[in-house]
Each structure stands twice: as C-alpha cells, then as structure tokens.
Amino acid sequence: MGIKHVLTIELFYAQARRIDCAHCSKPYTWIEGGDQTGRAEASVAFSDENEMRREAFRKAADPLVEVSAREQVGRGRCPHCHQLQPWMFVSKGAALIGSLVAAVVAAAIVGLITYKLGSATTAMYSGGGVAGVGILLALLFGTRLADKPGPQPDEKDDRVKTDAQLLELIQSSGNGRHDPFVSWWRATGHEPPKKAATVSLGLLDRSKSPLTVDEALTTAARTRELAAMDG
Numbered sequence: 745m746g747i748k749h750v751l752t753i754e755l756f757y758a759q760a761r762r763i764d765c766a767h768c769s770k771p772y773t774w775i776e777g778g779d780q781t782g783r784a785e786a787s788v789a790f791s792d793e794n795e796m797r798r799e800a801f802r803k804a805a806d807p808l809v810e811v812s813a814r815e816q817v818g819r820g821r822c823p824h825c826h827q828l829q830p831w832m833f834v835s836k837g838a839a840l841i842g843s844l845v846a847a848v849v850a851a852a853i854v855g856l857i858t859y860k861l862g863s864a865t866t867a868m869y870s871g872g873g874v875a876g877v878g879i880l881l882a883l884l885f886g887t888r889l890a891d892k893p894g895p896q897p898d899e900k901d902d903r904v905k906t907d908a909q910l911l912e913l914i915q916s917s918g919n920g921r922h923d924p925f926v927s928w929w930r931a932t933g934h935e936p937p938k939k940a941a942t943v944s945l946g947l948l949d950r951s952k953s954p955l956t957v958d959e960a961l962t963t964a965a966r967t968r969e970l971a972a973m974d975g
C-alpha cells in the first residue's frame with residue numbers, strides 16, 4: 745500500500761430558516777449551522793493534490809447541500825408565542841423510553857465484558873446490577889431530559905428573529921454583501937475551527953408569505969453555487 749497521503753477540508757456553515765409558527769401562525773426565522781469535514785486519501789505514489797482537494801471538498805459540501813433542503817432541521821422558539829414547533833422537542837415519553845433503552849444497553853455491555861473476562865455467573869450478576877440501577881435512574885430522572893415545549897416567555901433565544909429583526913440584519917450586512925447568516929451564527933457563540941472555510945447556506949423560506957430578499961441570499965442560489973464549486 746505504501747505511505748498514505750491524507751487531505752481534509754473543513755467547512756463552517758450557517759443557514760437561516762423561516763417558517764410560519766404551527767401555534768400562532770406568525771412567521772419567524774431561526775439560525776442553524778455547524779462544521780462539516782471532508783477527507784480524501786490516496787497512496788503517496790499516485791496522489792494528485794488537486795484531485796484530492798476536489799474529492800475532500802465534495803465530501804464536505806455535498807451533505808450540506810442535502811441537509812439545507814431538509815424540512816426539519818435545528819431548533820428555535822417562536823418569538824411571538826414562545827413555543828417550540830411540534831417536531832423540535834423530545835417528549836416525556838420519548839425521553840423515558842430513551843433512558844430505559846440506554847440502561848439496558850449499558851447492562852448488556854457490562855454483562856458481555858464480564859462474560860469475556862470471567863464466568864457467566866458474574867456476568868449475570870454485574871449485568872443485572874447495572875440494569876437494576878440504570879432502570880431505577882431512568883425512571884427517576886429520565887423524564888427530566890424532556891423539553892418544555894409550551895410558552896417560555898422568559899427564555900432568551902438569540903437563534904430566533906422576527907421578520908423585522910431579520911430584515912434589519914440583512915440590511916446591516918449591506919444587503920447581503922457580507923453574509924448576514926454566518927455572522928448571525930457566529931453571534932450566537934459559534935467560532936469557525938482554524939483553517940475552516942466559511943459557507944453560507946442562505947435563507948430557506950417555507951412561509952406561506954415569503955419575504956422578498958436578494959436572490960443571492962436564498963438557499964437555492966447558495967446551494968447551486970456550492971454544488972458547482974470545485975473546492
């Protein structure tokens with residue numbers, strides 16, 4: 745095989761998502777982002793730097809193009825009625841079932857390890873013990889992992905904006921000459937990793953009454969650009 749040449753590319757991205765609230769029907773926008781890494785490797789003898797760069801870039805960019813079109817991504821409490829959208833939260837039932845499953849999986853792993861190390865009897869006891877404690881903890885604390893979907897008027901959420909706030913943000917960016925969404929994402933406490941390239945996934949507007957913004961700021965335009973880029 746020989747020595748491998750590995751090349752990674754990191755993209756730091758953000759997307760604004762506008763919808764009509766399922767509870768009060770008023771439109772609002774939240775911001776979602778993250779970083780995505782693409783990796784290419786080849787044996788040193790045959791590696792072509794440009795080819796690898798292209799491959800790594802596609803591996804980072806293609807998942808972003810895909811996720812940017814998906815309907816239910818991220819989370820933001822409606823700034824008008826202070827509720828989460830129905831798909832944005834973990835219910836009490838789901839939290840309880842999730843923690844019970846985690847307890848049983850932990851018990852199975854402990855059982856398996858002790859079985860490999862010792863006898864079936866110790867495995868049964870240790871696995872059973874972990875299961876017992878785990879299930880008790882799950883019953884006691886599991887539902888605390890659930891979200892509070894109802895109105896939380898006191899909760900401050902920098903990730904959401906009303907239309908007026910969104911338009912103000914777009915205007916303050918010179919109407920999109922500097923990307924407003926990546927700077928919004930950074931303003932909510934997210935810093936790009938060193939050497940990461942910055943990518944805006946634009947505004948995905950799913951409201952029944954879409955806002956009029958510069959075409960270049962839309963998700964459609966941004967992802968078209970990203971899909972055509974060579975790295």
Ligand SMILES: [Zn+2]
Pocket residue numbers: 765766767768769770822823824825826827
């Ligand atoms: Zn609402």
